Amino acid sequence: MLDMNPMRTVARRALLPSALTQSVPAAFAETPDVTRTSRHYQFISTARVIDALLEAGFEPTRAQQTRSRSGSSPHHARHMIRFSYVKNALSLIDAVPELILINSHDATSAYTLRAGLFRPICTNGLVSQIGDFGLLHVPHRGNVIHNVVDGALQIARGFNDITRLVERMAARTLNDQERRDFAATALQVRYPNAEQHVPVLPDQLLSARRNADFGNSLWLTYNVVQENLVAGGLQGHSASGRASRTRAIRAIREDVRINVGLWNHAMTLLDR
Numbered sequence: 001m002l003d004m005n006p007m008r009t010v011a012r013r014a015l016l017p018s019a020l021t022q023s024v025p026a027a028f029a030e031t032p033d034v035t036r037t038s039r040h041y042q043f044i045s046t047a048r049v050i051d052a053l054l055e056a057g058f059e060p061t062r063a064q065q066t067r068s069r070s071g072s073s074p075h076h077a078r079h080m081i082r083f084s085y086v087k088n089a090l091s092l093i094d095a096v097p098e099l100i101l102i103n104s105h106d107a108t109s110a111y112t113l114r115a116g117l118f119r120p121i122c123t124n125g126l127v128s129q130i131g132d133f134g135l136l137h138v139p140h141r142g143n144v145i146h147n148v149v150d151g152a153l154q155i156a157r158g159f160n161d162i163t164r165l166v167e168r169m170a171a172r173t174l175n176d177q178e179r180r181d182f183a184a185t186a187l188q189v190r191y192p193n194a195e196q197h198v199p200v201l202p203d204q205l206l207s208a209r210r211n212a213d214f215g216n217s218l219w220l221t222y223n224v225v226q227e228n229l230v231a232g233g234l235q236g237h238s239a240s241g242r243a244s245r246t247r248a249i250r251a252i253r254e255d256v257r258i259n260v261g262l263w264n265h266a267m268t269l270l271d272r
Helices: 006-011 017-023 046-055 144-157 159-171 176-190 218-231 252-268
Strands: 058-065 079-085 096-103 111-119 124-128 135-138 235-237 243-245
Touching (some): 046 079, 046 096, 079 111, 096 159, 111 144, 111 159, 159 218, 176 218, 176 252, 218 252
Antiparallel strands (some): 079 096, 111 124, 235 243
């Protein structure tokens, strides 16, 4: 369904080139990391891909890149850019679908395209993976720009499927035990290793940060838990028993891992 809510329009305003350059300098690299790439590596700057996506109807709305490790160049780091598809102003419940592009110029990743959701109420960066269309890898060889744009359009064509799933999530009511179980599983997603210390309790993940998020639907529960996990700031205790707060997730790879894990778990609850 179409939605011309002005809040969403403002929240999703396209990033100016200057903002992109500042947020993701690696996207504008002019050469690859020669210390990590081979002569077979085909260098295509992300900036050229962004230009092609703009022509295809996608606008960049948010961008970030991984902090460079010691000795590595910030101009080749993994970066993630989120795009709205302006040719299809589709929105659902209180979120809008997005295209997510991930790349690096040091041969550590191919161009990766994912489907995502943007929820302007809390600026959640939700990542969804629904079947094959929600995740595509484009290697650094062949007609990279054409393949990325083609993949982006393929994902955009699947936005209607995400719409239907979100509507089902909003209609699915969870009882108290199901909500606690969801939060407990979310902690397992966040802290997957058995030896890892878990600093907070499941119930803390169910604490809504704003009135609009109070409710027991699967959609609201999923959003509340996701925000608490990714944004951090929850009071807890370290392994030694000292008071602490959970950290926000900054690393792109970890952000995607947690988001996809939560989405996949939410999908398992739809038909129960």
